[in-house]
Amino acid sequence: xxxxxxxxxxxxxxxxxxxxxxxxxxxxxxxxxxxxxxxxxxxxxxxxxxxxxxxxxxxxxxxxxxxxxxxxxxxxxxxxxxxxxxxxxxxxxxxxxxxxxxxxxxxxxxxxxxxxxxxxxxxxxxxxxxxxxxxxxxxxxxxxxxxxxxxxxxxxxxxxxxxxxxxxxxxxxxxxxxxxxxxxxxxxxxxxxxxxxxxxxxxxxxx
Numbered sequence: 001x002x003x004x005x006x007x008x009x010x011x012x013x014x015x016x017x018x019x020x021x022x023x024x025x026x027x028x029x030x031x032x033x034x035x036x037x038x039x040x041x042x043x044x045x046x047x048x049x050x051x052x053x054x055x056x057x058x059x060x061x062x063x064x065x066x067x068x069x070x071x072x073x074x075x076x077x078x079x080x081x082x083x084x085x086x087x088x089x090x091x092x093x094x095x096x097x098x099x100x101x102x103x104x105x106x107x108x109x110x111x112x113x114x115x116x117x118x119x120x121x122x123x124x125x126x127x128x129x130x131x132x133x134x135x136x137x138x139x140x141x142x143x144x145x146x147x148x149x150x151x152x153x154x155x156x157x158x159x160x161x162x163x164x165x166x167x168x169x170x171x172x173x174x175x176x177x178x179x180x181x182x183x184x185x186x187x188x189x190x191x192x193x194x195x196x197x198x199x200x201x202x203x204x205x206x207x
Contacts, residue, residue: 001026004166010141012148014158017052018166019045022137030136030165034078045164046085049134053162056130061087061094064120064135064147068100082164083134097123097131097154098147120147122154130158139167 004018020026029045032038055061063083071077080096087094101119133147138161148159 001029005168007138007166007169008141010138010145010148010161012145012152012159013141013161015053015160016138016141016144016163017049017161018138018163019048019052020165022139022165022167026165033081034136035074037074037076039081042081042085046082046089049082049162049164050086050089053132053160055090055092055132056158056160059090059092059130059132060097061090061092061132061134062097062151063094064133064143065096065098065100067102079135082136086132086134086162097127098133098150099123118143118146120150122150124154127151127154127156129156130160131156132160132162135161135163137165137167138163 001024002021004021007016007018009016020029022030029041032040033042033045061083063077063079065071066074066077066079083094098120099122101121131151133144133151135143138144144161144163148161151159
């Protein structure tokens with residue numbers, strides 16, 4: 001597993017850090033927590049995430065909640081599990097500060113659809129403290145941006161984000177230039193009738 005590479009800072013955030021590149025074994029590690037409630041690596045992930053950011057004084061940790069339907073079906077929210085574990089590492093409070101409005105899940109959407117992002121509403125009307133939002137994976141950053149705007153609307157003066165993994169950026173494919181080559185002009189096939197006449201003339205000479 002390799003560390004997450006640097007990525008663009010999503011809008012409305014003051015900081016955003018990720019632990020692992022979302023690929024290979026790291027992808028499987030996060031998937032086991034997210035879809036199978038396998039918490040074997042939870043403490044390890046949270047410990048690594050906690051080292052990436054120096055929490056501001058008075059910070060409260062929260063998470064980008066999954067949809068209510070998914071939470072009921074799974075029986076847990078993986079982002080909440082990570083947020084609670086990170087908060088314990090820092091010895092700071094964690095609170096549910098966001099509610100997710102109805103809408104499609106981000107998983108499986110195209111990048112264009114992901115950029116529209118989910119919608120959140122602050123769970124508290126007044127929130128004059130710095131907040132760190134925890135999530136499992138950041139891809140386009142739209143989920144974290146939506147969460148940050150909701151927290152700022154409630155008065156949060158500083159909003160950071162922390163994720164277990166970041167989807168590597170895909171660079172545009174640029175084909176190699178094809179060198180220009182001189183065109184070869186094919187030689188016209190010999191005229192059969194002319195060839196026969198030439199052979200006849202040559203035979204007359206040789207007699």
